Amino acid sequence: MPVFHRTLPDLVYSGISGRDCSMVRLDRGQSYCRPVQPPVSPQPYCTRSLGGVDCWQHPEQLVNQPPQVAQGPHDLTPEQNRIRLARWPAALE
Structure with missing residues (x-):
């Protein structure tokens, strides 16, 4: 034990x-x-606006996509996803 x-x-x-x-x-x-x-929920697409920050659920519908406020990865890496879905004991490797 x-x-x-x-x-x-x-x-x-x-x-x-x-x-x-x-x-x-x-x-x-x-x-x-x-x-x-459970699967990871998609991150919102947030942009600067005149008074603060606006977040969009469907950024592909924006006419001119402004740059996001946050920089960095928005999804799990393939390795993180492999570990999340692996059966035991492979998840421990």
Whole structure:
């Protein structure tokens, strides 16, 4: 238990089901198996306006798309998405 944070039946059940399951989670008051993570919601497209910031749900409908206020990635990287969708124990690698 100290090494894998699971009992032997937990290891067998996790290996068969492909989910991360553990009695330790039950001791912490959580569900036996870790819930599947939902897909990431798309980030809004926010631009500067005269009085502040406006955010758009459908930026492709804007006639002249002004630059966004925030710089940086707006989606998960392929590696992050692979880890999010991986079956146990591959998600631990």
